[in-house]
Amino acid sequence: MKFKDKVALVTGAGCGIGKAIALAFAREGAKVVVNDVDAGAIETTVAEIAKLGGQGLGIAADVSQAKEVKDMFARTMKKFGTLDILVNNAGIARSTDEVLKRGDACIQELMTSGRMTTSVEATRNMTDEAWDRVLAVHLNGTFYCTREALNIMEDRGSGKIINMASIAGIVGLPGSPDYSAAKGAIIAFTKSVAREVISRGVYVNAIAPGWIDTPLLTNMLTPTFRFVAVTQTPIGRMGTPEEVAAVAMFLASEDSSFIVGQVICPSGGAYG
Numbered sequence: 001m002k003f004k005d006k007v008a009l010v011t012g013a014g015c016g017i018g019k020a021i022a023l024a025f026a027r028e029g030a031k032v033v034v035n036d037v038d039a040g041a042i043e044t045t046v047a048e049i050a051k052l053g054g055q056g057l058g059i060a061a062d063v064s065q066a067k068e069v070k071d072m073f074a075r076t077m078k079k080f081g082t083l084d085i086l087v088n089n090a091g092i093a094r095s096t097d098e099v100l101k102r103g104d105a106c107i108q109e110l111m112t113s114g115r116m117t118t119s120v121e122a123t124r125n126m127t128d129e130a131w132d133r134v135l136a137v138h139l140n141g142t143f144y145c146t147r148e149a150l151n152i153m154e155d156r157g158s159g160k161i162i163n164m165a166s167i168a169g170i171v172g173l174p175g176s177p178d179y180s181a182a183k184g185a186i187i188a189f190t191k192s193v194a195r196e197v198i199s200r201g202v203y204v205n206a207i208a209p210g211w212i213d214t215p216l217l218t219n220m221l222t223p224t225f226r227f228v229a230v231t232q233t234p235i236g237r238m239g240t241p242e243e244v245a246a247v248a249m250f251l252a253s254e255d256s257s258f259i260v261g262q263v264i265c266p267s268g269g270a271y272g
């Protein structure tokens with residue numbers, strides 16, 4: 001077992017990619033702190049970890065709230081006494097019905113006339129609240145959890161931090177300026193912190209997946225957009241959460257001992 005007796009904390013581990021990562025760690029012997037805002041989803045993941053013969057600790061907390069994050073790390077330390085691995089995975093994506101409708105119209109226009117003259121008008125219509133929430137969950141959440149983790153890992157001289165970015169943060173996803181900005185910032189944050197803390201034996205890297213079939217996409221994609229997303233993915237399909245979890249396992253293991261501040265794209269060849 002690759003992670004026997006290691007302690008891993010995974011945010012947003014109630015479903016999708018985070019859940020797949022939590023289960024993968026448990027299969028390899030790690031004790032897993034399962035964080036999410038959805039208490040019911042936490043329970044399911046913790047129950048599945050138990051079925052695998054693993055040990056899971058569920059903690060409901062909103063990663064965009066510094067105090068809740070602080071308390072979560074305190075509970076983790078109380079229960080397990082240390083933290084070896086942090087995966088900053090929690091995330092949200094939102095699109096309004098209008099943007100989705102205009103997106104479909106843009107794709108239609110592109111497919112019939114070969115060029116696009118309309119816009120999804122996502123940025124000009126975005127509210128402060130929508131912008132702030134996406135940045136708060138992704139970017140502030142990643143910062144708050146990283147800060148707490150470094151207070152443990154820098155002092156003990158080892159640790160692995162894995163940040164979930166996206167190809168949206170590299171190429172920009174039209175219609176999702178908030179999400180793309182947050183993911184781009186997470187990539188820059190990863191590179192900066194990685195160079196800061198590797199001297200203390202703490203590894204920081206990012207994963208920037210392409211299209212992965214999870215509940216997140218129901219808020220982001222119409223059937224037409226989903227079709228286009230697949231056609232723009234050279235491998236010809238969306239990825240699975242388990243295919244992203246495999247990259248997280250690599251970055252959390254000793255196999256990645258010379259990988260610092262990098263962004264790895266499990267994307268089926270899309271963009272990155």
Ligand SMILES: NC(=O)c1ccc[n+]([C@@H]2O[C@H](COP(=O)([O-])OP(=O)(O)OC[C@H]3O[C@@H](n4cnc5c(N)ncnc54)[C@H](O)[C@@H]3O)[C@@H](O)[C@H]2O)c1
Nearest residue numbers: 012014015016017036037062063090091166211212214216
């Ligand atoms: N699905 C994709 O195509 C894709 C592609 C690239 C990157 N990602 C990123 O991967 C990560 C996981 O996405 P997913 O597709 O599994 O999404 P998902 O919606 O299936 O799961 C996200 C989980 O995060 C939890 N969450 C949301 N806000 C939270 C908060 N404030 N605090 C704690 N937990 C919170 C949700 O309850 C949910 O369980 C996200 O950061 C996402 O941006 C996803």
